[in-house]
Amino acid sequence: MRQTMRVLIAGIDGYLGWPLALHLAARGHEVYGIDNFSRRKNVAEVGSWSAIPIPNMHRRLEVARNLLGLRIKFFHGDLRRYQDALSVLRESKPDAIVHLGEQPSAPYSMIDWKHASFTQENNVIGTLNLIWAMKETCPHAHLVKLGTMGEYGTPNMEIPEGFFEIEYRGRKDRLPFPRQAGSFYHLSKVHDSANIMLACKIWGLMSTDIMQGVVYGTRSDGIVDHRLHTRFDFDEAFGTVVNRFCTQAVTGYPLTPYGKGRQRRGFIALADSIQCLTIAVENPPGRGEYRVFNQLDEIYGINELGDMVVTAARRLGINAELGSIENPRVEMEEHFYKVDSVRLKALGFKPTRSIDEELEIMLRDLIHFKDRIRAKRHVMAPTIRWRGKVPHPLIAPPHESSGVGQETVKVISDR
């Protein structure tokens, strides 16, 4: 028989947090959540909204209770405040903490220094507060921390699950696989991983650090009523690529693969992400262990995904087409990409359905909201550029200066 646990979900109001709460509560776990609703504010800040309307937290909890008999306890708090982290852990006394409570958008972190700084402060300090508060209040709890496949970047070699054996100048060791993040957001996750690994080593905390691929989908098994839907974003900052492609398809907007579209990433359906997180929670590591799972279903190229969305749309009688857009990011558009992901499968993970089935479900769900998506059409085209307004030294004409730092900084002493 499965042991029931007390689980705290940090980031319970988010895209993954809400369906995870429904799923864990339905499995008999005692679920607690904390959120500061920053995702709702940040999406509004970039001029958008969730394609699928979502009720506020009060209403969500009420529907879960009245319709499904699930009692989920919510704390409104901000992990950047140490006192909030301490209080929620003292109140919930968790066996496991699933930490999803971060700013998850790479483009948002690249808007300007303010957004980069917000992202790193929110994510790195929030996580640091959580691990210190765990040490103080619940050192035996299991921290399931959402990292990202983007921590590894796109190296020209196979990516292991966190660690690899290396021989260098005649000596061997098992070391963390190199991290080569491609945005200030992805780098915040690298900093988190390093902090958590240290906490496990010195304090004996236990953690599963999940390197997750890009998530897509509208459904997971707890979403049985329209009032229980999770958010679904499509703007250039918070919409992930498959989710964006599906909203583009249903509104007749040409799909937006960036650059050559041959960049490859790991992808996972929402229902499978929830299944994997549940497996991680229910199969904790040993005391002091820091383990890493690579969490994905399949690897696809971006054009390949675009073609799949267009084909799925045409099967439903929707006339979608692939467009082409200059890449606003700095990333390799053609590269080797092979990833180990065996640990979750060894613990029982099986993908729920094929990507083609999932895409059809998404398109059928989204078609009902096409007017709502069209109303925010202006958020489809990318405007956030990785190089921003600062000219790259290799591209800028030599006589031009970026002007950054001029006039506001005076050199007082060169010593």
Ligand code: NAD
């Ligand atoms: P999300 O933004 O929908 O959810 C995060 C939630 O955390 C939001 O509700 C937000 O309000 C809350 N939050 C943020 N900062 C907080 C703080 N300081 N205090 C309290 N609450 C805070 O994001 P998501 O898509 O559900 O992603 C969840 C996690 O998974 C993130 O850490 C993200 O980096 C990671 N991840 C997501 C994907 C994906 O494709 N969605 C892929 C890989 C990894």
Ligand code: USQ
């Ligand atoms: N892309 C397009 N067209 C678009 C949007 C994106 O071609 O309209 C491309 C991007 O250039 C990139 C790829 O699709 O090469 C993935 O972009 P994305 O926006 O879907 O995902 P990313 O920015 O990497 O971030 C998302 C989540 C983040 C998570 C990450 C997992 O927002 O929280 O960490 O996926 S991973 O990519 O494996 O690092």
